[in-house]
Amino acid sequence: MNSEMRRLMVRYLLGELSDREREDLEKQYFIHQQAWEELEAVENDLIDAYVKEQLSSNERQLFESYFLRSERRRQRVEFARTLMDSKLRQETDAPGSAPVSSSPALRSPSRFWWSNARLPWFASAAALVLIAFLVWQNHRLQSQVGQLQFLQGQASDPATVPPAHNPEIAVISLALSPGLLRGSSPNNDLAKIHIGSAPSIVLLALSLERTSNSQFQLILQTPEGRVIQQMNGVHSKSSPDGTQIVTMIVPSSLLTTGDYIIKVVASNGRRSEILDSYAFSVIQ
Amino acid sequence: MGAKALTNQETETDREHFSRLLARLSPQRERAWQEYASLRKKLVMFFEPRADAEEMAEDVLDRIARKDGSYSIINVAEFAFGVARNLRKEMYRRDSARVSATDDSSFPVEPSGPESGLIASIDNEKKRRCFSICIQQLSAEERRLILEYFPDDEEPPDERRQRLAAELKISSGALRTRMTRLRERLELCCGRCLSGKHQSGRHQGSDQ
Numbered sequence: 001m002n003s004e005m006r007r008l009m010v011r012y013l014l015g016e017l018s019d020r021e022r023e024d025l026e027k028q029y030f031i032h033q034q035a036w037e038e039l040e041a042v043e044n045d046l047i048d049a050y051v052k053e054q055l056s057s058n059e060r061q062l063f064e065s066y067f068l069r070s071e072r073r074r075q076r077v078e079f080a081r082t083l084m085d086s087k088l089r090q091e092t093d094a095p096g097s098a099p100v101s102s103s104p105a106l107r108s109p110s111r112f113w114w115s116n117a118r119l120p121w122f123a124s125a126a127a128l129v130l131i132a133f134l135v136w137q138n139h140r141l142q143s144q145v146g147q148l149q150f151l152q153g154q155a156s157d158p159a160t161v162p163p164a165h166n167p168e169i170a171v172i173s174l175a176l177s178p179g180l181l182r183g184s185s186p187n188n189d190l191a192k193i194h195i196g197s198a199p200s201i202v203l204l205a206l207s208l209e210r211t212s213n214s215q216f217q218l219i220l221q222t223p224e225g226r227v228i229q230q231m232n233g234v235h236s237k238s239s240p241d242g243t244q245i246v247t248m249i250v251p252s253s254l255l256t257t258g259d260y261i262i263k264v265v266a267s268n269g270r271r272s273e274i275l276d277s278y279a280f281s282v283i284q
Numbered sequence: 285m286g287a288k289a290l291t292n293q294e295t296e297t298d299r300e301h302f303s304r305l306l307a308r309l310s311p312q313r314e315r316a317w318q319e320y321a322s323l324r325k326k327l328v329m330f331f332e333p334r335a336d337a338e339e340m341a342e343d344v345l346d347r348i349a350r351k352d353g354s355y356s357i358i359n360v361a362e363f364a365f366g367v368a369r370n371l372r373k374e375m376y377r378r379d380s381a382r383v384s385a386t387d388d389s390s391f392p393v394e395p396s397g398p399e400s401g402l403i404a405s406i407d408n409e410k411k412r413r414c415f416s417i418c419i420q421q422l423s424a425e426e427r428r429l430i431l432e433y434f435p436d437d438e439e440p441p442d443e444r445r446q447r448l449a450a451e452l453k454i455s456s457g458a459l460r461t462r463m464t465r466l467r468e469r470l471e472l473c474c475g476r477c478l479s480g481k482h483q484s485g486r487h488q489g490s491d492q
Contacts, residue, residue, distance in 0.1 A: 029326060029329075069332075070334070079470075
């Protein structure tokens, strides 16, 4: 299959072909198995290119406005995001990385849009109650961020705060100042948090040194660059002393003993730059 | 009597139609199922990105299944293409006669705010766990191949794929087919896992 045919297939998937061209191609893939297999492969590569942000702006626009109108395709893009992420996560192949199949979350019906399952009404209601609780909890915790910042005092002596008192979900808060990268201190004195085996939520409050932006991307990763979690469109808030703060919420189950870095990325139009980096250690 | 008896009769008729369709696809039952699955995928692709692509695909298959046994269909896939094309024309005519309604199938806007971030992080964790479960069902060689064939870096994958094909002593086309099927298997497993239908590693055809 030549590159011209591949190009035609990409244009087909992006809805760019004329009616005649489209029907010709459709007839081919119905009749010829090789054409069908090529089309499937081209679809995979197109999805991967989108996830890796390798499409041109025109292709990207068509991909989002045409290709992604299909539920199945949106599911495939989500899978591709995981597949691309998994490559970074080398534990996939590491010995002893046995899957956690006993998690109740895995046995319950899913709300993900890449599954075909529909939530029963009671699960939806329960989810709403949980969301309301978490919003309230988060709001309450955010109001404590200014206090934490004050208690932290100096960037070199970040605070480790014990889990908030809540019998259902423990919340561990940690305030961080920028520039505490691993190796910057002889004793590798990073802010530390202790997490237990019970599920908890880690709330990280990051103070920003200088910025005119109010919206950020937060990337939590290991020192080796493996991305653990990413949050887009996060807004900063002002603490009582006027410091701009952004918060990142991380389920403790994503964290194991080791060092972590959070990068705060500011975006101005099409240009992004890492504004600040933060580091901390987790002890289980 | 009626409703129940009628339902049973309808079910029986549907079963007959479906068996006839399978028989048209292949005299071998297993092969027929494979052909059916493949034809269905083609039909879904044909009607995408319509939100009702799956229903349209079912409609086409149903129309073919209902063809009388005496009706000769030489190539089912080609015939299905013709039926699908006619159905799409019908839909165009129907849709153009309607006042355009709000398109609710547009790409969803990502919600913002701390709670959506939290939900997204929990979602991502589940996806990763499911992925971890499913990829562990592949053999070590399959895991290596899928990560190499679908790289996460910026480099165009073509050269790497040719090298892999040479290493495996198979053609690029054969490798492409193998990797597409492997990815499909992994994707199916993850989908089942997330919808709570995951049971064990064996049903996905693990070769470990």
